[in-house]
Amino acid sequence: MPKVSEEHLESRREEILAGARRAFARHGYEGATVARLEEEIGLSRGAIFNYFPDKWALFFELAARDQHELTTLLMEQGIDATIRHLAEERPDWMAVYFDILRLLRRDPARRKEFEQRGGEGREERIDAWLKRLIESGTVRPDLKAEDLALFVNVVANGVALARSLDLPIDADALLRLVHAGIDPDDK
Numbered sequence: 385m386p387k388v389s390e391e392h393l394e395s396r397r398e399e400i401l402a403g404a405r406r407a408f409a410r411h412g413y414e415g416a417t418v419a420r421l422e423e424e425i426g427l428s429r430g431a432i433f434n435y436f437p438d439k440w441a442l443f444f445e446l447a448a449r450d451q452h453e454l455t456t457l458l459m460e461q462g463i464d465a466t467i468r469h470l471a472e473e474r475p476d477w478m479a480v481y482f483d484i485l486r487l488l489r490r491d492p493a494r495r496k497e498f499e500q501r502g503g504e505g506r507e508e509r510i511d512a513w514l515k516r517l518i519e520s521g522t523v524r525p526d527l528k529a530e531d532l533a534l535f536v537n538v539v540a541n542g543v544a545l546a547r548s549l550d551l552p553i554d555a556d557a558l559l560r561l562v563h564a565g566i567d568p569d570d571k
Contacts, residue, residue: 397435400425401449404442409476413443413483440494443484448501454540455506459513463536464559470543471553478548523566532566 403425407416410424416439418429425432436442458466470478488495500506514529523532539562546553 393435396431400427400432400435401442401446403427405446405477408443408446408480409474413439413480413487443480444498444501447481447484447498451501451506455510458536459509463539463562466536466540467543467559467562468555470540470547471555471558473544473547475547475550478544481544482548521568524568527566535566 404416404421407421407424411417411420416424418432418439421432421439421442422429432442436445454466454469457469484498488498510533511529514532517523518525518527518529518532539558543553543558
């Protein structure tokens with residue numbers, strides 16, 4: 385049996401993930417049956433599940449990548465870039481996250497796994513970044529890192545919810561409100 389290159393394996397994995405993202409966006413998590421995944425991806429269930437053990441693993445990988453992308457964007461380019469990114473996200477894909485939240489509410493073990501999708505040390509990195517923002521005077525000095533984290537999460541999740549409903553978002557107006565709440569008085 386010929387050996388398959390690492391490049392081929394990675395390319396096939398990416399192909400599967402791209403098709404799974406389309407299937408989840410089009411049909412929701414529960415509606416993305418194995419048959420629909422096969423159809424969207426263009427591979428048999430054997431080929432798909434040779435790379436991922438189950439449908440949850442497919443979704444989890446996509447969510448982990450999204451989480452990594454958003455965390456990186458937030459820490460490297462700030463809240464403005466993150467909110468703008470979310471405001472332009474596809475409504476059908478954002479809706480899948482709300483589909484998943486209903487499932488996670490009833491499954492504590494899976495919820496814990498999902499909450500850790502950003503990788504080891506993610507919370508600590510974000511906390512350190514928030515503290516640097518406060519200490520550098522980028523945001524109001526009276527804010528606590530945990531309060532700022534909650535605020536950013538609530539705003540980001542609100543934008544995600546609005547996008548899932550295909551509501552228009554005026555990112556500039558929203559960001560003016562955000563900055564009115566967190567910027568120091570001298571800005």
